[in-house]
Amino acid sequence: MDFSRYLDHLAADFARLRALVHTDPAASVPSCPGWTVADLARHVGEVYLHKTLAMRENAEPSPWPPKELADEEPLRLLDRAYAGLLDEFAAREPEDPAGSWYTPDQTVGFWIRRMAQETLIHRIDAELGTGQPVAPVGDGLAVDGVDELLKVFVAFGVAEWGDYFTDILAGSPGRTYVLRTDGAQWRVRTGPGTFLVEDGAGENAADVTVTGPPTALLRWVWNREGAGERTEVTVEGTPDAIGELRRCIVTATQ
Known part of the structure; x- marks a missing residue:
């Protein structure tokens, strides 16, 4: 941008x-x-x-x-x-x-x-x-925000300050996540001491897929969804796997 x-x-x-x-x-x-x-x-x-x-x-x-x-x-x-x-x-x-x-x-x-x-x-x-309506977010800014969070906050955080993520990732069996929105996709791989992000969904199946419009996906990854608000994000995967991604994000953005 x-x-x-x-x-x-x-x-x-x-x-x-x-x-x-x-x-x-x-x-x-x-x-x-x-x-x-x-x-x-x-x-x-x-x-x-x-x-x-x-x-x-x-x-x-x-x-x-x-x-x-x-x-x-x-x-x-x-x-x-x-x-x-x-x-x-x-x-x-x-x-x-x-x-x-x-x-x-x-x-x-x-x-x-x-x-x-x-x-x-x-x-x-x-x-x-x-209690005000959330004003529209431009698609380009929202996509950029998801990209920044995954790469700059989480992937860099795990690589640079791995000790903060040990409790989350040390026992990880190695998982794959795909996040999709209009015009952009990311593939995330986790494991002990690992959080890697690539552009694109890749060809293999993922353990978790998260799909939604740009603004909704941005709010999901930043945990800014309103209580009781109907979400436009679809999340498929086991609770343990989803929780691993969530905990990595929360730790990286504290």
């Missing part, structure tokens, strides 16, 4: 998120247990500030967040952080260096993509928290 399109999506989803925070900051967020919508706004603001510094200093700041941010009103923090993030993006090219936890891509472009996807997921959180 072109970086200008990521920025367009970022702007639209930020505006939606901000409006929902203003509407009902005290609402509980079911997809982020223990958080209110105001807590969600604070989190997103802190993330924006953190990534702005990662680009400015070419290294992710740690420890984080600074204690003084806790005293700032959440919506004010969110607005200030978003303005700073946009200024930083505008001052740089996507290929410019920027520190990130994802060693294969240490560029500003990585953060443009990541912040577009981060904001999308959290505006869905705000919609779920305030």
Whole structure:
């Protein structure tokens, strides 16, 4: 996806998120247990500030967040952080260096993509928290979000920080998963210390298949389906196998 399109999506989803925070900051967020919508706004603001510094200093700041941010009103923090993030993006090219936890891509472009996807997921959180309909997600952005989660979060996480996944994968018999949506398919292979992702469904049968429209599949992999909401995702496979995939995703995205 072109970086200008990521920025367009970022702007639209930020505006939606901000409006929902203003509407009902005290609402509980079911997809982020223990958080209110105001807590969600604070989190997103802190993330924006953190990534702005990662680009400015070419290294992710740690420890984080600074204690003084806790005293700032959440919506004010969110607005200030978003303005700073946009200024930083505008001052740089996507290929410019920027520190990130994802060693294969240490560029500003990585953060443009990541912040577009981060904001999308959290505006869905705000919609779920305030009981508002989930606004449409462009198919391209949704497909890209599934791809990012599988490859950047889970596959890289297992390869780089395998100890976090030992309890999940050490006893895995070796399973195959196929995820399908409009215009994209992924084949995932798991096993002890292994989580590999390939584009395409492959020719052999899979232990689990997950199929749905782009937005529905994105929400499924990110566990952002509303309680009692009719899902458009079809999941076929044993509970143990499905649980293995789910646990890998949750661990990688905590």
